[in-house]
Amino acid sequence: MCRLNVRAAVLPAVSLLFVAGCSQEPAGKPQQASRPVVTAAGAVRSQDGEALFRQFCASCHPDGGNVSDPRRSLRGTVLRSNHITTADDIVRIMRNPISRMIRFDAATLPDRDAVAIAEYVLTTFK
Numbered sequence: 001m002c003r004l005n006v007r008a009a010v011l012p013a014v015s016l017l018f019v020a021g022c023s024q025e026p027a028g029k030p031q032q033a034s035r036p037v038v039t040a041a042g043a044v045r046s047q048d049g050e051a052l053f054r055q056f057c058a059s060c061h062p063d064g065g066n067v068s069d070p071r072r073s074l075r076g077t078v079l080r081s082n083h084i085t086t087a088d089d090i091v092r093i094m095r096n097p098i099s100r101m102i103r104f105d106a107a108t109l110p111d112r113d114a115v116a117i118a119e120y121v122l123t124t125f126k
Helices: 002-021 049-056 076-081 087-095 111-124
Strands: none
């Protein structure tokens, strides 16, 4: 009976640690203050793509890689081989992931911020 109670307590604790390890914000990095970014179209973004990428993506995609599936990195050659060539393509995948990626809906990540991340990915990880 005691062993069953230990298992019942350990399973939720391990699950919580696993989920916390895949949080949307990397631990140990201080938050930077938001700064407005003006796009070519003149729209102001609340944060730039790099800051948003660090906040939402870097824990699973450090340096443009992919911790859960190294074959699906954010490198330009990999993206192009998967027919991902535009910011809209990346946003579509953020909204409806095709693998183990966390889904980022518009309530979690507004369109303007999702586009900022996508543009950052396309220009940084060429």
